Amino acid sequence: MARVVVDVMLKPEILDPQGKAVQGALPRLGFSGVSDVRQGKRFELEIDGDATDETLARVHEIAETLLSNPVIEDYAVHVEGGSASAKHRA
Amino acid sequence: MARVVVDVMLKPEILDPQGKAVQGALPRLGFSGVSDVRQGKRFELEIDGDATDETLARVHEIAETLLSNPVIEDYAVHVEGGSASAKHRA
Numbered sequence: 286m287a288r289v290v291v292d293v294m295l296k297p298e299i300l301d302p303q304g305k306a307v308q309g310a311l312p313r314l315g316f317s318g319v320s321d322v323r324q325g326k327r328f329e330l331e332i333d334g335d336a337t338d339e340t341l342a343r344v345h346e347i348a349e350t351l352l353s354n355p356v357i358e359d360y361a362v363h364v365e366g367g368s369a370s371a372k373h374r375a
Numbered sequence: 376m377a378r379v380v381v382d383v384m385l386k387p388e389i390l391d392p393q394g395k396a397v398q399g400a401l402p403r404l405g406f407s408g409v410s411d412v413r414q415g416k417r418f419e420l421e422i423d424g425d426a427t428d429e430t431l432a433r434v435h436e437i438a439e440t441l442l443s444n445p446v447i448e449d450y451a452v453h454v455e456g457g458s459a460s461a462k463h464r465a
Contacts, residue, residue, distance in 0.1 A: 321421035
């Protein structure tokens with residue numbers, strides 16, 4: 286079993302209202318020193334067997350077709366516990 | 376500037392309908408070999424200055440009070456590009 290994580294974030298040029306809402310709430314709660322907040326999605330996929338290159342290629346396909354919208358989102362794939370991480374800007 | 380990431384996931388014992396929906400869609404798209412999918416939130420906080428211990432303590436406070444619901448969610452804090460990562464199970 287391997288756990289592969291897919292992080293999906295809005296592209297930097299896309300306005301992130303949820304992140305702005307969190308950022309706006311911070312001073313009211315007494316937190317300062319945070320210049321920007323962006324919110325995205327995190328998917329944890331439990332994969333049968335090892336995280337081979339072929340498996341990771343399939344996860345990239347899943348990330349591109351099901352987990353993210355390539356028009357407005359970027360995604361990054363990494364094996365939890367592994368160092369290698371592949372970012373993908375569509 | 377430092378980027379601190381807060382990952383918020385439902386506790387393992389909590390049913391994750393979004394994750395189940397993604398998992399259910401995978402076979403229809405021809406993907407097999409994925410035994411479980413869980414979906415959570417990822418926050419990227421841009422911090423003024425370095426990610427000192429004091430700053431990370433404040434991010435933990437933000438994560439606990441604003442970004443997660445400690446009753447049903449766990450969170451993990453890590454500095455992007457940094458190795459250290461602190462998981463927190465409430």
